[in-house]
Amino acid sequence: MTSFLARRPRLGRQRDWLVGVVLLIVVVTLVESTLGWSVVLAPWATLPPWVLAAAFLLTAASYLLRAIRVRVYFQTELAGRFPALLRLSVLHNSANNLLPMRAGEVLFPWLMRRYFGHGFWAAGASLIWIRLLDLHFLGVIGLLVLWTRAPSPWWGLLILGWLGLLPLFWLAGRVQRQAGAEGGEGRWRRLLGVVAAAAPRERGQVLRLYRWTALSWSLKFVAFALILGHFVPAALWQLLLGVMGAELSTVLPFHGIAGSGSFELATVAALVPLGVAPAQALAGAVNLHLFLLGTTLVLGAGALLIPIRGQRGG
Known part of the structure; x- marks a missing residue:
């Protein structure tokens, strides 16, 4: 296993890249044949600079907060190494946005080992818990948006009930640690112990x-x-659910290069049932995706400029 961990991570198989290329070609062709790229991109000329700047800064701040979350997760293990942790977090999120079939997730445990000497499989197991926290809060956002759409005390009760599931995180951790401590043979038993x-x-x-x-x-x-609101004339609750669809595209079984195809499909699938015209939904999804990719490239390049000292891994 040591020799495996010493290698660079496999960021996608050839089949994944092939599927990703096909999805990218399909999206580019579909947009040109249905709307035309000149029509889709035209609203960028009227986008107020302050909106673009505010959206970029908010996105960058969200990346910073993700790095803080990782610092909280590993507590004293990463003390005094926040610049390296910020670099790791931004590069991990950038890889997730750019690589096909969620191959970017491999970068997190690999960089945790490379920068901090943390165990590869242990870091990967930690990422599972982080993703479960992400999914839980996405559920909260969805319930809040539906509450604004159709106000009712029942939504508040549903939110409280959903938040009531949070104790399962530390209770499940205790149960699994106890089960893992009991030992036993078998791959699944060992995997349970790592998680x-x-x-x-x-x-x-x-x-x-x-x-x-x-x-x-x-x-x-x-x-x-x-x-999204600049490209799609819709109510705030519709826009938020459209963003929800875009974010949930990350859990689809297929994910093209830079999310091409899956991102647009999920966003359109979320907006059209809410009353947004398909053409507007597609144009909004494409332009939101372009904003995401542009932000990813800028922040990813900036992360590479963050100096790293005391690198511990191989």
Whole structure:
């Protein structure tokens, strides 16, 4: 296993890149044949500079908050190394946005090992818990948006019930650690032990992690809604659900190069049932995706300029 961890991560198989290229070609062709790229891109000329600047800064701030969340997750293990952690977090998110089939997730455990000497599989297991926190808060956002659409006390009760699931994070961690400590043979038993060891250990830690998760996602949703609202004439609740669809595209079984295809499909699928015209939904999805890619490239390039000292891994 040591020789495996010493290698660079495999950022996607040939099949994944092939599927990604096909999806990219399909999106480019579909936009040109249905709307025309000149028509789709024209509204950028009237986008107020302050909207673009605000959306970019909010997105950048969300990346910063994600790095803080990782710092909270690993607590004292990463003390005094925040610049390297920020670089890791931004590069990880950039890889997720650019590489096909979620191959960018591999970068997190690999960079955790390279920068901090953390175990590859342990870091990967920690990422599972972080993603579960992400999905939980996305559920909160969805319920809040539906509440604004059709105000009712029942939505408040549903939100409270959903938040009531948070104790499962630290309780599940304790149960899994106990099960992992019992030992036993078999790959699944060992895997359970790795996941258990990586789980958040205390209630206070989970709540702090959730706070940073909530802040990060809130900033990102506001930023994306600002951009999408310029291209799609829709109510705020429709825009937020459209952004929700775009974000949930990350859990689809297929994910093109730079999210091409899956991002647009999920955004359109979220907006059209809400009453947005398909052509407007497609144009909005494409332009929101272009904003995401532009922000990703700028922040990713900036992350490469962050100096790293005391690198511990191989």
